[in-house]
Amino acid sequence: MIQLNVNGNLQQLDVAPDTPLLWALRDTLHLTGTKYSCGEALCGACTVLVDGSPMRSCVVPVSAVAGRKITTIEAVDKQRIGKVVQEAWRKLDVVQCGYCQSGQIMSAVALLSQNRKPSDADIDNAMSGNLCRCATYVRIRAAIHEAAKALV
Amino acid sequence: MNTLENLSRRRFLQGSAGLTLGFFLPGLADAAAAGPGKAGEGAIGPIHFEPNAFLRIGTDNTVTVISKHLEMGQGTYTGLATILADELDADWKTVRIEGAPADAKRYNNLFWGPAQGTGGSTAMANSWEQLRRAGAAGRAMLVGAAAQQWGVPAAEITVRDGVVSHAKSKRRATFGELAELAAKQPVPSDLKLKDPKDFRLIGKQAKRKDSVDKTNGQARFTQDVQLPGMLVAVVAHPPRFGATVKSFDAGRAKAVKGVVDVVQIPQGVAVLATDTWSAKKGRDALSVSWDESHAFRLGSDEILARYKELAKTPGLVAHQSGDADQAFGKAAKVIRASYDFPYLAHAAMEPMNCVIRLGDGRCEVWNGEQMQTGDQHALAGLFGLKPEQVTIHMLYAGGSFGRRASSQSDYVLEAAQIVKAINGKAPVKLVWMREDDMRAGYYRPLFHHALEAALDGDGNLTGWRHRLVGQSIMAGSPFAAGMIKDGVDLVSVEGAANLPYAIPNLKVDLHTPNDIPVPVLWWRSVGSSHTAYSTETFLDQVAAAMGKDPVALRLELLAQHPRHAGVLKLAAEKAGWGTPLKPGKPGERRGRGVAVHESFNTFVAEVAEVTVGKDGSVKVDRMVCAVDCGIAINPDNVRAQVEGAVGFALSAALHGEITLKEGRVEQGNFDGYPPLRIHEMPVVEVHIVPSSAAPTGIGEPGVPPAAPAVANAIAAATGKHLTRLPFNSAELAA
Secondary structure (H helix, E strand, O other), rough: EEEEEOEEEEEEOOOOOOOOOOHHHHHHHHOOOOOOOOOOOOOOOOOOEEEEEEOOOOOOHHOOOOOOEEHHHHHHHHHHHHHHHHHHHHHHHOOOOOOOOOHHHHHHHHHHHHOOOOOOOHHHHHOOOOOOOOOOOOHHHHHHHHHHHHHH | OOHHHHHHHHHHHHHHOOOOOOOOHHHHHHHHHHOOOOOOOOOOOOOOEEEEOEEEOOOOOEEEEEEEEOOOOOOOHHHHHHHHHHOOOOHHEEEEEEEOOOHHHHOOOOOOHHHHHHHHOOHHHHHHHHHHHHHHHHHHHHHHHHHHOOOOOOHEEEEEEEEEEEOOOOEEHOOOOOHHHOOOOOOOOOOOOHHHHHHHOOOOOOOOOOOOOOOOOOOOHHHHHOOOOEEEEEEOOOOOOOOOEEEEEHHHHHOOOOEEEEEOOOOOOEEOOOOOOHHHHHHHHHHEEEOOOOOOOOOHHHHHHHHHHHHHOOEEEEHHHHHOOHHHHHHOOOEEEEEOOEOOOHHHHHHOOOEEEEEEEEEEEHHHHHHHHHHHHHHHHHOOOOOHHEEEEOOOOOOOOOOOOOOOHHHHHHHHHHHHOOOOOEEEEEEEOOHHOOOOOOOOOEEEEEEEEOOOOOOOOEEEEEEEEEEEOOOOOOOOHHEEEEEEEHHHOOOOOOOOOOOOOOEEEEEOOOOOOOOOOOOOOOOOHHHHHHHHHHHHHHHHHHHHHHHHHHHHHHOOOHHHHHHHHHHHHHHHOOOOOOOOOOOOOEEEEEEEEEHHHHHHHEEEEEEEOOOOEEEHHHHHHHEEEOOOOOOOHHHHHHHHHHHHHHHHHHHOOOOOEEEEEOOOOOOOOOOOOHHOOOOEEEEEEEOOOOOOOOOOOOOOHHHHHHHHHHHHOOOOOOOOOOOOOHHHOO
C-alpha cells in the first residue's frame, strides 16, 4: 500500500510502486481531469503540482511522491491563483478540444506562483513543455497576462 | 470536400423544405444524457416540451440543444446552439448542449445525404437553416401556448431571453412555465425566420459552452470512461503495414499483476487488464512473432522516387480549360518547380481510443464519435446486429483533425474485435499509447507536385500545368462513389483543379498510385493542405519572373472572384503590405509573404512576417489573416479557429514529417514528430469580412494559406523558394 496526499485527502492505494502517478490518479482515484497523451514527459497534458511545483505525472512513479502534497486540476480552484487562472481561461475562451488544458492550467498556476508578473519570455520558458495541438497558444499567453493582472 | 457538398446540395434543399420532426425515444435520450458533460450526469429536470429532434425545454427553464455534430475543439456545440437559441429567443444562460445519439434518420449531415457525421467543415453550413427552423418552431409553439393560456392574439406576444410576454395585459411567463402547454400545440408548418438585423446571439459574442468543464477537469472524453467491470486493452500492433501475427507467447504478459486476458485479433495481440498501466506493462512484456511475408517494405524516399518517375508521364486529366499544351509550345519563357509533401499524422492530443460494451442484443459505444453511420454499420456487420442495435454515446474528442472520422472505422473495429474475442464478457476500453496512434497510418498522403507556367513574349501568364502524384483518400471510403470521377479523386486535386486565377490555358492532371498500402485519410483541410502550398508559392515564383508584386498580380488574376479579392485586400491592408518591415538584428533577414485560398466555401488570405536567422532558423513573427465565411455565427470562435489553424499549419511546415524506412514508421512520439510549441507561435490577427451570405466552414479553411504565406515571406527574405516540406533550415543558412 502506498499513501498519497491528493488535493488534501490522504489515500491508501494498492498499486505497484512503479505505477506512474498519472495512472494512479486516473484509474485508481478516478481523478480523470489529468490526461494521458505521450507517456514520456514530452507534452505536459499530465501536469500536476507536487509541493507546488509542476511535474509530469506520466513519468513519476507513485513511490516517489508518497506523502508529498499533490494538487490536480480538480482542486486547482481551492487556491487563489488557481481560481484566477481558471477564470482568465474562461473569460478569454482559451479552450478548444480541451484535452491539454488541465496541464496548461497547472503549468500556468506554477508559473504565477513563482512569478506574479511574467513576461512573454517567462511564459515561453514555463509553458513550452505543454503542447496544444489545437494551438491555443495565443490565448494561453493572453490568459496568463490576464490572470497576472487580476492577481495584483 | 467542396464538391461533395455541391453534389448533396439538392438533397439538402429537399431536406430543409420542412422541419424534420423526430420521435422522442427514451432509450436514446438516456444514452445522449450520458454524453459530454460531467461524469455521471443525468438528464436535467422533467422533460415536457420537445418540439423537434434538436430542442428540449424543461419545466425548470433549461433549454437543451441536441448537437448532431462532434465537438472536437472547433466550437461546434456552441455554434449550433447559438443558431437555434437565437431563433428561439432563449436566454443563453439557460442553454445547454447534449450530443445526439447515432440516428441517421434524424441527425444526418444534410450535405452527406443519408449519413450522420462531422467533417469537411460542414457543421454550421448544413445546420444553418435546419436549426433556425427548429428554434423558430419551438418559439412559435411557446407563443401559441401563451396565446391560448392568456386568451390573447399570438401576434401581440413577444419573446425575449427565455420570457414570453404580452404587453397589453402585462402578462409574462418563462419557457419552463409554458413548456407543458407548448408541447400540446400543433407543430407549425409555416415558419417565419428572423430578419438577420434582429439576431441577438448570432454574430455577437456567445461564450463557449464547454469552457467551464474543460477548465476544471470535468469534461468527459473517451479516455475518461469507466464502466463497472470494464477491462482496459492495450494492443501489440505489427511493425509494418500488412504484417500479421504468426505466433505469440503470453506467458510474461499474464504474469503482470492486473492482466486478465491476452487475445489475438486481426490487428495484433490485445492485453486486457483491470487498469491501463497494467495493460501497457502486459503489452510490453508480450513476445510476438510477426508474419511479414506480405508486409510493405518501402521507405518514404523510395515512394517519392517512384512518384517522381510517374510525374514524368501524363496522368488522368482533372481539369482542362483552353489549350495549355499549345500555350507552352508558344511560350517565350517557362517557369518550373516541383514540390514534395510528406505523410503527416493527425496526432490529436487524445490518442485514439474507444469503449465498447456488448450485451442484451445490442452494442454500446463510447467514443469521440465523428462518423456515426459508418461506424454503426461496421460494428453491426461485425457483431451480426442491425445498425440501430448499435448505440453510440458521442463524447468530447480530444482533437481529431479528421482522424476520428475513420473511413475504415479502424480503431473502433479494433476495440470491437477485442470485445468479440472475449465473447463480450466485459466492457472494453481500447487505449492506444502515443506510439500506437502515431504508427497506425491514416496519414495525410505523401504527395509530389510538378508545376509549370508559360509566359508569352509580352510577359503575360498564358499557361499553367499542374501534375499531382499521391494516394487517394476517397478510394475505399464510403464517399468513393461520389468523390472519385473518372478515376480522379476530387480531394487529391481540390485547390488545384479549381485554381481561381484567370489563366487562359490551364491543365491539371493526376496520378493515383494504388500499390502503396499505407492507410491515408483526410487531415485538416484535406487536399488543400498541399495544393494551396504548391499553387500559392509557385504563383509567387511566377510573379517574381513577371516582375510583379504578389498582391497586385493576384488581384489582377482574381477579377472574377470578388470574395478571394476581398480577403486578399483586407489582409494586405491590415498587414501594411508594401510598407517596409522593421529590420531584424544583424545577420537576420526579414520578409513578408501572402497567400489566399478557398476551401470548404470559405475564403482566407494570410500575410506572414518572418525572420530568418543566420543559421537558417525560421521565426514566424506575425500572421495577419482575413476571413470570409459568410455570416460569422460566433466571431470570437472564428478568430480562435483561424489562430489555431495557423499553429496547426506551422507545425507541419516547420516540423511535420512521418517517414517510413523499410516500411517501418520512424516516428513514435512528440520527440520525433514535434507539434508547434508556444515559443514558436506567432502573433495572429484575424479580420472577418462582414457578410450576409449563409455561413460556411471555419474549422479547416485557416490552415491552407498559412504555410505558403510563410514560405513566400521566407523567399522575400532570402530569395530561396522552399519546395520541400517540412522546411529545411539548412537550405536557408546565410
